[in-house]
Amino acid sequence: MNGILVVDKKKGITSHDVVNILRRTTGIKKIGHTGTLDPLATGVLVMCIGKGTKAVEYLSNDEKEYIANFKFGYETDTLDITGNTIKKSNHIPSAEMLKSSLNDFIGKIEQIPPMYSAIKYNGKKLYQYAREGKSVEIISRTVEITYLDIIDKTANDSYEIKLICSSGTYVRSLIRDIGYNLNTYATMENLRRTRAGNFHINRSVNIDDIKTGGYELIKSNLIPIDFALKEYDNFIVPSNYYKQISNGMAYKCKLDLNTGELLKIYCNNEFIGIGSYIDDDSFTGIKINKMLKGD
Numbered sequence: 680m681n682g683i684l685v686v687d688k689k690k691g692i693t694s695h696d697v698v699n700i701l702r703r704t705t706g707i708k709k710i711g712h713t714g715t716l717d718p719l720a721t722g723v724l725v726m727c728i729g730k731g732t733k734a735v736e737y738l739s740n741d742e743k744e745y746i747a748n749f750k751f752g753y754e755t756d757t758l759d760i761t762g763n764t765i766k767k768s769n770h771i772p773s774a775e776m777l778k779s780s781l782n783d784f785i786g787k788i789e790q791i792p793p794m795y796s797a798i799k800y801n802g803k804k805l806y807q808y809a810r811e812g813k814s815v816e817i818i819s820r821t822v823e824i825t826y827l828d829i830i831d832k833t834a835n836d837s838y839e840i841k842l843i844c845s846s847g848t849y850v851r852s853l854i855r856d857i858g859y860n861l862n863t864y865a866t867m868e869n870l871r872r873t874r875a876g877n878f879h880i881n882r883s884v885n886i887d888d889i890k891t892g893g894y895e896l897i898k899s900n901l902i903p904i905d906f907a908l909k910e911y912d913n914f915i916v917p918s919n920y921y922k923q924i925s926n927g928m929a930y931k932c933k934l935d936l937n938t939g940e941l942l943k944i945y946c947n948n949e950f951i952g953i954g955s956y957i958d959d960d961s962f963t964g965i966k967i968n969k970m971l972k973g974d
Contacts, residue, residue, distance in 0.1 A: 680707060681729035681973055682901035683738070687883040688716050688724040697724055700886060704893055713740045714846065714875055715797070719759055722872035723880050728897075730971050731904055737941070737953050737969070739910050741846045744874035746830065747867055749854045750837045754864035756809070757795040758851035762866075770863040771836045774829065780860050781827045781840070784853065789819040792849050822848040837868070877909060904971050905943055905950040914954065914965060916946040924951055925972065931964040941968070949973075 686697055694715045701710050711732050713725040722745075727735055751771045755762030772780070792798050794809045794817065801815075808815050826843035833839055842850070851867045858865030873880045884892075884900045914934075916924045924930055924946050936942075936956040944951040944965065952971040957964060 680705060680898060680901065681971075682731050682903050683734075683878070683907040684726040684728060684897060684901055685878045685880075685883040686724045686726050686889070687880060687885040688721055689886050690721050691718055692886070693718055694724055697726065697886065700889065701726060701728065701897070704889060705897060706894075711735065713738055714743070716872060717759075717870070719761055719867075720870040720872060722870075723875045723878055723883060724872075725875050725878050728901065730973070731907075733969055734904050734908065734953070734971055737908055737911075739876035740878075742825070742843060742874075742876060743846060743848065743872060744841070744843045745850055746839065746841055746871045746873060747850050747854065748833065748837065748839050748869040749857075749865050749867045750834075751858060751861075751863055751865050752836050753866055754855060754858065755866050758793045758849075758855050759867040759870075762795070766864050768863040770861075772861040772863060774832050774838075776861060777838060777857070778829055780857060781829070783860055784824050784827055784857065787821055787823045790822045790849065790852050790856070791817050791819045793851050793855075796849065820847060824848070824853070843874075877907070903950070905945075908943055908953070911941050911943045911953070914942040914944055916944060916951070916965070918947045921946045924967070927967045927970055929957075929962065929964055929966045931962070933958075933963055 688697055694712055698710050698712060702708060707729055709729055709732050711727050713735055716724055725740065752768055753764050754766040756765050795806045798805050823845040824842060828841055830839040830841050850870055854865050854867045889896060916930050920930060934956055938956060938958045940956045942954050944954040949972060952967055953969045954965045954967045957966050
């Protein structure tokens with residue numbers, strides 16, 4: 680079994696719990712995922728199975744889409760409802776004030792990640808320092824928000840928002856900063872990822888169905904590796920070169936492409952893997968970057 684499975688992670692389990700469930704269900708050890716979701720979060724978790732794990736670096740996973748719920752008036756040490764309240768404010772901005780403020784976060788922004796995160800500092804994860812009561816200087820990082828708007832006002836002090844952002848964006852930090860921008864505090868209460876790159880929630884299967892449907896359900900919902908890599912153009916190698924290309928040998932040819940451009944390589948109606956076009960003094964043609972053909 681080789682391919683990509685889009686799982687709708689439920690609340691209360693870790694991303695690695697999903698890996699373990701799939702390993703037990705399929706009997707396959709080589710399973711991973713492309714982007715962690717915190718236990719509080721639900722939604723799209725892109726799982727790579729078998730040779731799908733070799734395709735991780737080529738999957739379009741840079742852009743994420745989320746639905747988030749938050750509440751004004753308090754801030755916790757984790758920046759979500761799982762933490763302890765450390766700051767409070769009676770100032771509750773109006774919907775009009777919030778909508779205007781959201782425009783300040785569109786585009787590239789500097790963001791300080793949460794102390795409770797898996798980012799490493801001197802070889803140690805930040806949340807380990809936090810649990811020990813130690814503080815360290817967290818370096819800001821550049822992230823990009825391409826869409827940010829209110830979906831609903833769920834209570835006098837609570838809102839649901841939708842955002843599209845770059846990989847590496849912490850929604851907890853964004854909500855904290857929205858609060859600061861409005862001279863108050865805000866804390867995330869729910870988070871649902873509805874898209875990761877090309878992988879949408881409407882193509883997902885949930886954990887409970889996997890537990891009952893087992894191996895066959897996973898197999899029937901598995902996305903072939905080459906289908907998951909739809910942003911790359913196809914290149915078909917002549918069938919008489921099948922043995923050579925299957926063994927990872929380069930194929931000489933002249934194409935109207937930029938050197939280094941990635942392609943999906945096929946031969947004999949079979950997906951071989953990802954290759955790149957090379958045009959320099961030493962070689963002109965296709966070199967195989969990653970062999971992804973099935974057994």
